[in-house]
Amino acid sequence: MNLPIVPIASLADLMAALSGPGPRTLELQTSVPCPFSITLPPGFALTGKGKDGCLLVFGNGDGIGLTAGNRVAHLTVVATPSARAIYTQTGFADMGRIALEDLDVTGQVSIITRSGTDKLDLLVDKLHIAACDARRYSEQPQKYGVNVYQGALTVYNFNGDANSTIRATLTGISMGAKNAPVLGSGIFVSGFGDQGGWVEIDKLTTGAVHSCGMLPYGTADIITAGVFVVYGAKAKRVEHFGEVVTYGVNDMVLDTWGTVEEWIAHAPVVSWGPSGIGFVNFGTVERFVAEREIVTHGLGARGFNQYDGTVKDIRFKSIETFGDGSIGIQVSKPVGTITVDEGITTHGSVGNTLVKGVNMQLPAEAFSVKPCGVVEKLVVQGDLVTHGAKVTTYAVEGGKVGAVDIRGRVLAHGQDANAVLVAAKGSTPLTNVRASAAAGKALVVDDGEVTDRTGWSG
Known part of the structure; x- marks a missing residue:
């Protein structure tokens, strides 16, 4: 619908046009300072001849109120940052x-x-x-x-x-x-x-x-x-x-x-603060793909968390975390296939992190499956690596991983760190994977043939 155009060159023009018959398009020809908020009547449009030369500046309070069937285009709209520059009046x-x-x-x-x-x-x-x-x-x-x-x-x-x-x-x-x-x-x-x-x-x-x-x-x-x-x-x-x-x-x-x-x-997906998470899912996601790296910095800042709901197919290029308590991937509910094109690396030990509204201590594991967590299949093209003390690189603690294909190494470089811990019935054991720990146990499996094998290499 082509509305009649009313040129606006001043605040007086703007106020007169807003109170006139409509619907119509109000077109700013220049910058207009406005000391109060305005409301577009139903069907009205407010446009400019270009963003660089057409600024609508609100010195006090909110800016443009919308009612129904409105259009705002080709403008720079400036209010104070704590005000609403554009808002609906329902x-x-x-x-x-x-x-x-x-x-x-x-x-x-x-x-x-x-x-x-x-x-x-x-x-x-x-x-x-x-x-x-x-x-x-x-x-x-x-x-x-x-x-x-x-x-x-x-x-x-x-x-x-x-x-x-x-x-x-x-x-x-x-x-x-x-x-x-x-x-x-x-x-x-x-x-x-x-x-x-x-x-x-x-x-x-x-x-x-x-x-x-x-x-x-x-x-x-x-x-x-x-x-x-x-x-x-x-x-x-x-x-x-x-x-x-x-x-x-x-x-x-x-x-x-x-x-x-x-x-x-x-x-890239990046966080710099404590308890920031690259991607966190409480809902239902059919397919998620991170084509570039996920990187988190800060205490308890994790790469990916599955807390509720599910994701059916998820793929990451790589995940790297810096900070105590900063887990690479943690799964607490059933999911489908997780694929990591490169690898997962964490730089941290045990630290404080936010979990469902509660601050708690967690180790910076590379891959973690908690009770109620199920992963149908895990594919990692590169390495799983941790650098913190008293952490486990690959940890299945009460959950389940149906199939595992890790084509790189599972490494734990920290003091008293474990490369692998599987303490869950029904999880697929790691085979054809090289695992090593600088100190501590390289492999601990509670529901399998191997219970402890320092320096294990499969």
Whole structure:
């Protein structure tokens, strides 16, 4: 639909056009400072002749309020980082199609639907959020002993009705910069819960995402993520074309409590803070692929954790962790095939880490299967290596691994470290694998023929 275009060259022009007849497209010709928030009436569009010369700057409070059937495009929108630069004002049962295209933003982009709103079709394309502080907003998902901070981009169905749905296509999203992250989560997509209030994502693609939750060390009941697909969210495809990096305490990099059919990271996945996890899954993922390395730095910062739900097929290029308690892969629920194209290396001993809202001590094992954890098949093309004292490189402790194909070596370089520990009935024993420990036991198998063989090599 081609709307009549109204040129906007001043604040007076903007206010007059917003109160005039519609729907219409308001096109900024230059930069406009605005001392208060504005609301786009239903059907109105707000565009610019180009992002470089057309800035809409909000000096106090929030920015652009959306109602129904709105479009905002080709603009730079600047609010204070702790304010909402673009946000929804709900109340319509059907909000129609809202489109946000080709935008540079300072402040939060907040798309939240509430009770009374049952339908929204959302398109976000080519959005960069330079700075945002999303920590103050009270609508936060709660599960597994933690709350989740909202993100610089927040898409949240806060209507618990089972018939309420946001349908979203989110492409070309980026935020923050190296060593200059947005605060809170980065990209946050959530439904109301597991029983209703859905967000259905056709596609979510990102460029570089840099985020930091700014949580104090020792916090156990709040988490954030660079990209978080929360409960009630169902995504067909999630894809990252730029690095996803988190910097703070409990800052997951990629996290889901929802459902993702295919998830592909074409660029590095990196965390720098304590208890950050490269990829953590509490939901259901059909296929996950990390084509580049997953690297974590910090106490208790792990590479991959399977806590709940399942992932059917998962592949990593490589995983490397730096820090006490920083496990490479830990599985606590049944999963399908795990493939590592290169290897897993950890640099750490026993240390503090966050597990389901509780801080606890864990060793920095390369591969760990806990009680209730099942891995149908593990394939590692390279080596499993640990460098910490009192850790086990390959540890199956109460869980089960159905089939194992490790084509490299299993090495434990730390003092009193074990290369292999299998203390579970039904797990496939390691064969045709060279395992060695600098000190301690190289192989300990409780449910097999071998109980202890220092310096073992198969």
